[in-house]
Amino acid sequence: xxxxxxxxxxxxxxxxxxxxxxxxxxxxxxxxxxxxxxxxxxxxxxxxxxxxxxxxxxxxxxxxxxxxxxxxxxxxxxxxxxxxxxxxxxxxxxxxxxxxxxxxxxxxxxxxxxxxxxxxxxxxxxxxxxxxxxxxxxxxxxxxxxxxxxxxxxxxxxxxxxxxxxxxxxxxxxxxxxxxxxxxxxxxxxxxxxxxxxxxxxxxxxxxxxxxxxxxxxxxxxxxxxxxxxxxxxxxxxxxxxxxxxxxxxxxxxxxxxxxxxxxxxxxxxxxxxxxxxxxxxxxxxxxxxxxxxxxxxxxxxxxxxxxxxxxxxxxxxxxxxxxxxxxxxxxxxxxxxxxxxxxxxxxxxxxxx
Amino acid sequence: xxxxxxxxxxxxxxxxxxxxxxxxxxxxxxxxxxxxxxxxxxxxxxxxxxxxxxxxxxxxxxxxxxxxxxxxxxxxxxxxxxxxxxxxxxxxxxxxxxxxxxxxxxxxxxxxxxxxxxxxxxxxxxxxxxxxxxxxxxxxxxxxxxxxxxxxxxxxxxxxxxxxxxxxxxxxxxxxxxxxxxxxxxxxxxxxxxxxxxxxxxxxxxxxxxxxxxxxxxxxxxxxxxxxxxxxxxxxxxxxxxxxxxxxxxxxxxxxxxxxxxxx
Numbered sequence: 075x076x077x078x079x080x081x082x083x084x085x086x087x088x089x090x091x092x093x094x095x096x097x098x099x100x101x102x103x104x105x106x107x108x109x110x111x112x113x114x115x116x117x118x119x120x121x122x123x124x125x126x127x128x129x130x131x132x133x134x135x136x137x138x139x140x141x142x143x144x145x146x147x148x149x150x151x152x153x154x155x156x157x158x159x160x161x162x163x164x165x166x167x168x169x170x171x172x173x174x175x176x177x178x179x180x181x182x183x184x185x186x187x188x189x190x191x192x193x194x195x196x197x198x199x200x201x202x203x204x205x206x207x208x209x210x211x212x213x214x215x216x217x218x219x220x221x222x223x224x225x226x227x228x229x230x231x232x233x234x235x236x237x238x239x240x241x242x243x244x245x246x247x248x249x250x251x252x253x254x255x256x257x258x259x260x261x262x263x264x265x266x267x268x269x270x271x272x273x274x275x276x277x278x279x280x281x282x283x284x285x286x287x288x289x290x291x292x293x294x295x296x297x298x299x300x301x302x303x304x305x306x307x308x309x310x311x312x313x314x315x316x317x318x319x320x321x322x323x324x325x326x327x328x329x330x331x332x333x334x335x336x337x338x339x340x341x342x343x344x345x346x347x348x349x350x351x352x353x354x355x356x357x358x359x360x361x362x363x364x365x366x367x368x369x370x371x372x373x374x375x376x377x378x379x380x381x382x383x384x385x386x387x388x389x390x391x392x393x394x395x396x397x398x399x400x401x402x403x404x405x406x407x408x409x410x411x412x413x414x415x416x417x418x419x420x421x422x423x424x425x426x427x428x
Numbered sequence: 429x430x431x432x433x434x435x436x437x438x439x440x441x442x443x444x445x446x447x448x449x450x451x452x453x454x455x456x457x458x459x460x461x462x463x464x465x466x467x468x469x470x471x472x473x474x475x476x477x478x479x480x481x482x483x484x485x486x487x488x489x490x491x492x493x494x495x496x497x498x499x500x501x502x503x504x505x506x507x508x509x510x511x512x513x514x515x516x517x518x519x520x521x522x523x524x525x526x527x528x529x530x531x532x533x534x535x536x537x538x539x540x541x542x543x544x545x546x547x548x549x550x551x552x553x554x555x556x557x558x559x560x561x562x563x564x565x566x567x568x569x570x571x572x573x574x575x576x577x578x579x580x581x582x583x584x585x586x587x588x589x590x591x592x593x594x595x596x597x598x599x600x601x602x603x604x605x606x607x608x609x610x611x612x613x614x615x616x617x618x619x620x621x622x623x624x625x626x627x628x629x630x631x632x633x634x635x636x637x638x639x640x641x642x643x644x645x646x647x648x649x650x651x652x653x654x655x656x657x658x659x660x661x662x663x664x665x666x667x668x669x670x671x672x673x674x675x676x677x678x679x680x681x682x683x684x685x686x687x688x689x690x691x692x
Contacts, residue, residue, distance in 0.1 A: 126593075126597055127596075127597075128593055128596075147596075148593070148596040148597050149596050149597070149598075149599045149600055149601060151597075152599075153597060154597065154598075155593075155594070155597045157590050157593070157594060159587055159590050161587065161590040161591055161593070161594035162594075163591060163594070163595070163609050163613075164586065164613055165609070165612040165613050174595070174598050174600075175598035175599055178598055178599040178600050178604060179599055219594075222594075222598070223597075223598075226598065226599065
């Protein structure tokens with residue numbers, strides 16, 4: 075296995091008696107795009123700030139390209155960072171903002187000007203060099219902030235919720251742009267977000283954080299389809315959770331609302347009589363029986379929401395409600411509230427949450 | 429109803445303006461009466477022609493410039509650091525900067541004379557240059573409430589922490605951050621504080637007189653005690669200088685760097 079480019083080892087951060095990050099470990103490969111995903115207060119920004127040097131870890135170490143940078147000042151780390159609030163210098167023009175790091179590093183003016191022009195082309199704003207930040211839209215300002223961060227060719231790029239302050243449309247286009255620039259430059263990047271769609275769509279790997287710890291680190295596919303903990307399963311995507319009681323541990327039989335489903339090989343040491351939390355993604359459930367789906371449950375339709383191309387149906391199964399989406403078909407009317415319904419799914423898609 | 433409220437508004441405005449302008453007009457009118465039986469600018473001519481006027485005014489301008497420099501060097505990094513790292517100390521620092529408004533200048537200057545006399549470990553008063561330096565320090569203290577408030581208000585309009593971090597991560601040290609990012613963004617606030625300091629220093633009497641320095645304040649007092657018309661002319665000249673400073677603040681504020689978040 076290749077040497078990790080960024081290695082965060084057993085990092086802990088406490089403010090007084092409060093520990094906000096505990097025993098955080100993560101290795102990031104060269105050129106990888108890793109996202110820290112989690113709710114507010116989970117410690118994701120604190121970890122990023124420790125990598126940047128704005129916070130000093132209470133314990134543990136941070137290594138970049140084989141060099142321990144734990145105690146280095148931010149201006150000695152050669153790390154680029156983009157902030158949520160843009161943080162462009164209001165008194166400098168766009169070109170001066172982008173060239174700031176180059177000037178500080180003592181780059182000759184001609185080379186710096188060339189690099190600034192290169193950066194403006196990269197972010198597709200070649201005519202904006204003479205403008206001031208207040209003359210730009212939020213999306214343009216954030217692109218300038220990105221150009222400023224990468225102009226001095228940092229070893230590592232840190233993105234602290236860079237899209238949060240932007241409107242939805244700009245957010246989507248800018249995140250694609252960030253990803254394409256990151257791939258083009260091959261720069262190792264850490265991205266902090268609380269938006270799961272953002273994290274799933276642009277990351278090579280995601281670290282889902284909760285309570286100062288990494289609950290799970292994996293590819294977006296793994297995080298979504300094989301969540302390691304109840305928190306990850308609930309936080310990433312929509313999830314239907316059902317309570318089940320193991321009736322025959324050896325055969326993998328579980329009773330859900332007096333109906334039996336088979337989860338052979340998924341019970342992981344549970345004993346007969348144990349209560350389990352079982353989860354199903356909405357897209358893994360179909361209304362009615364379908365070939366290839368080996369399990370089914372009976373219930374009653376409690377809600378129907380027409381959303382255009384999709385119809386969201388909620389089915390009551392005992393005390394629980396299962397939500398599923400079906401495509402709208404003009405030829406067949408949507409199901410009605412109060413109808414008896416059978417939902418089917420593949421037992422392989424059912425997640426047992428621990 | 430609307431007509432009535434407009435009448436009262438104009439009445440209050442008229443009374444206020446009269447209260448403010450009438451003494452000025454009276455002083456101006458009196459300053460023109462030096463020549464018997466006719467109005468003339470003789471008092472002004474006499475003031476501008478007085479070598480003591482030029483010497484004391486120049487001295488006070490030089491002292492004011494040094495006071496401003498000292499104030500900026502002292503206040504900008506302090507206010508910046510308080511906002512960045514020690515926000516919990518802000519009330520304490522605000523209280524300290526207000527003290528010169530509470531403690532009379534005469535108390536401060538007597539304190540200085542006792543503390544920095546020729547027998548002390550820091551004998552500022554042993555030489556004329558040392559006394560000038562002490563005067564500058566004293567004026568910087570007197571101007572502290574205005575300078576600190578102006579700079580602190582300026583810092584409030586920018587995101588000090590994020591801008592500092594953005595500059596730091598780009599490799600900048602503290603001097604670069606303060607000189608190239610923070611100071612230019614609070615320049616108008618600093619200039620406001622500077623002009624207020626200038627106005628205070630130009631007319632200050634107590635410190636300059638008790639430290640026996642040839643400043644404009646004691647000169648004004650001396651002329652006032654010995655002449656009739658020149659003090660009125662000098663009062664108007666001082667007033668014009670102060671107003672000029674205030675107008676400069678207004679003009680320069682038009683050139684303030686506009687914040688990304690507050691475009692206007």
